[in-house]
Amino acid sequence: MPRFALKVEYHGAPFAGWQRQKDQPSVQGAIEDALARLEPGPHTIAAAGRTDTGVHGLGQVAHCDMAKAWDPFRLSEALNYHLKPAPVAIVDCAQLDDDWHARFSAIERQYLFRILIRRAPATHDAGQVWQLSHDLDVAAMQEAADHLVGQHDFTTFRSSICQAASPLKTLDELRVERVQGFSGPEIHFHVRARSFLHNQVRSFVGTLERVGAGAWDPVDVKDALEACDRAACGPVCPGHGLYLARVGYPQDPFAS
Amino acid sequence: MPRFALKVEYHGAPFAGWQRQKDQPSVQGAIEDALARLEPGPHTIAAAGRTDTGVHGLGQVAHCDMAKAWDPFRLSEALNYHLKPAPVAIVDCAQLDDDWHARFSAIERQYLFRILIRRAPATHDAGQVWQLSHDLDVAAMQEAADHLVGQHDFTTFRSSICQAASPLKTLDELRVERVQGFSGPEIHFHVRARSFLHNQVRSFVGTLERVGAGAWDPVDVKDALEACDRAACGPVCPGHGLYLARVGYPQDPFAS
Numbered sequence: 452m453p454r455f456a457l458k459v460e461y462h463g464a465p466f467a468g469w470q471r472q473k474d475q476p477s478v479q480g481a482i483e484d485a486l487a488r489l490e491p492g493p494h495t496i497a498a499a500g501r502t503d504t505g506v507h508g509l510g511q512v513a514h515c516d517m518a519k520a521w522d523p524f525r526l527s528e529a530l531n532y533h534l535k536p537a538p539v540a541i542v543d544c545a546q547l548d549d550d551w552h553a554r555f556s557a558i559e560r561q562y563l564f565r566i567l568i569r570r571a572p573a574t575h576d577a578g579q580v581w582q583l584s585h586d587l588d589v590a591a592m593q594e595a596a597d598h599l600v601g602q603h604d605f606t607t608f609r610s611s612i613c614q615a616a617s618p619l620k621t622l623d624e625l626r627v628e629r630v631q632g633f634s635g636p637e638i639h640f641h642v643r644a645r646s647f648l649h650n651q652v653r654s655f656v657g658t659l660e661r662v663g664a665g666a667w668d669p670v671d672v673k674d675a676l677e678a679c680d681r682a683a684c685g686p687v688c689p690g691h692g693l694y695l696a697r698v699g700y701p702q703d704p705f706a707s
Numbered sequence: 708m709p710r711f712a713l714k715v716e717y718h719g720a721p722f723a724g725w726q727r728q729k730d731q732p733s734v735q736g737a738i739e740d741a742l743a744r745l746e747p748g749p750h751t752i753a754a755a756g757r758t759d760t761g762v763h764g765l766g767q768v769a770h771c772d773m774a775k776a777w778d779p780f781r782l783s784e785a786l787n788y789h790l791k792p793a794p795v796a797i798v799d800c801a802q803l804d805d806d807w808h809a810r811f812s813a814i815e816r817q818y819l820f821r822i823l824i825r826r827a828p829a830t831h832d833a834g835q836v837w838q839l840s841h842d843l844d845v846a847a848m849q850e851a852a853d854h855l856v857g858q859h860d861f862t863t864f865r866s867s868i869c870q871a872a873s874p875l876k877t878l879d880e881l882r883v884e885r886v887q888g889f890s891g892p893e894i895h896f897h898v899r900a901r902s903f904l905h906n907q908v909r910s911f912v913g914t915l916e917r918v919g920a921g922a923w924d925p926v927d928v929k930d931a932l933e934a935c936d937r938a939a940c941g942p943v944c945p946g947h948g949l950y951l952a953r954v955g956y957p958q959d960p961f962a963s
Contacts, residue, residue, distance in 0.1 A: 460827070460830050460831075460890070461830055462830045462831050462833075507831065528826075531827055531828055535828065538830040538831070538833055539830065540827040540828045540829070541827060542825075542827040570784075571716070571783070571787055571796040572787055574716050574717055574718045574794040574795065574796050575716075575718050575763065575835055577718075
């Protein structure tokens with residue numbers, strides 16, 4: 452059966468996360484239902500990252516196996532037709548060897564987290580940013596973030612329901628920047644690693660926000676990391692500012 | 708009665724335009740209803756520009772008259788509280804002399820129109836851009852747009868239901884640029900004049916798109932303008948890519 456990689460973009464708001472659920476809408480379910488309109492199912496697709504409720508996809512990657520040798524462009528067009536009006540789009544599609552796996556072949560995940568700084572409620576960006584009415588000190592947050600980069604035991608920044616075998620991970624990048632967004636000033640966090648623990652990015656951002664607000668010193672984040680204790684983490688921030696931005700593979704599956 | 712200027716931002720999708728309607732939701736109606744929660748009504752507010760169905764506000768300006776001498780910041784906070792969950796936000800508020808008028812004191816209106824160029828359906832920007840799957844020639848559109856700048860009879864670019872006394876207007880700016888948006892390449896049109904005819908911006912953009920796509924030559928837009936004939940206009944583009952971006956006054960009402 453020909454295997455296809457799908458680059459998937461989605462708005463997280465209407466979904467209880469990526470993973471198919473029995474009684475709740477999911478991104479995986481929406482795509483599998485669209486696949487069933489093309490070829491009789493059941494279809495089960497695998498994704499590089501299983502995003503939580505409200506979390507968005509920009510460059511999520513999944514794969515599916517089809518009976519027919521679809522032209523990749525036609526497959527993405529047909530899926531997009533059947534996905535409407537759900538806010539899910541197949542933005543790229545490629546045929547790959549059948550030992551290629553969206554999750555297990557991935558060697559890097561990159562997340563973006565957006566904070567919008569303004570008092571008045573967001574209108575165009577509602578549900579797409581974590582909105583705060585106080586400004587944040589970017590330099591202090593970057594100083595704190597630098598303590599997190601590298602190989603560490605990230606027990607402090609790991610959800611209690613995380614199923615990873617080990618809390619040891621290598622964080623390759625945590626870059627904080629201020630950008631001018633469509634609705635006001637935004638703080639963006641760019642976070643990159645081979646893989647992440649459950650809630651790791653939201654635990655980072657929630658903790659760094661405390662530093663940016665002046666409630667924590669940058670060095671407090673180093674102490675929290677070294678405590679290897681979930682209780683030492685700052686508040687976990689909401690999911691609706693989080694985007695799975697990019698998944699890296701040894702070779703770009705979509706390079707034509 | 709103290710008069711207050713309100714800078715209003717809104718997502719146009721859930722509204723049948725700015726103006727209060729009997730049986731349909733409107734931005735004006737949403738704000739007047741919120742005002743009635745603060746002081747007994749009826750309230751009637753005036754706005755600088757009466758945007759159509761689906762058209763967005765970024766810097767719309769309206770004014771209201773209140774019985775109490777509200778602190779402007781508290782007034783905007785109270786309105787935002789009662790406006791929830793409608794995608795309407797008061798982003799600035801100031802008290803002004805009672806002969807100041809949001810519409811009649813305005814000396815300039817600036818609109819933004821966004822086209823998103825990509826094949827896959829928009830997810831995060833759905834309803835906030837006009838999406839096209841073909842690319843557009845920005846230089847050709849700018850050349851065509853330059854024919855429209857200045858004082859002209861804009862009968863060609865005026866809706867048949869336009870109520871303006873004269874088709875003579877002075878267009879101060881029509882600038883076309885390519886920008887990298889959140890979801891892909893975008894074409895932005897920045898359009899500025901003292902005032903506009905009904906559907907003028909959407910008639911401009913719909914016609915310029917024909918130039919950008921190569922179906923019209925830039926000089927065809929000059930001919931269409933000089934024809935002073937509605938039938939010479941290109942297609943009127945959809946409203947959901949249009950934003951009332953800024954309203955100019957002799958003195959900035961929100962300069963604190």
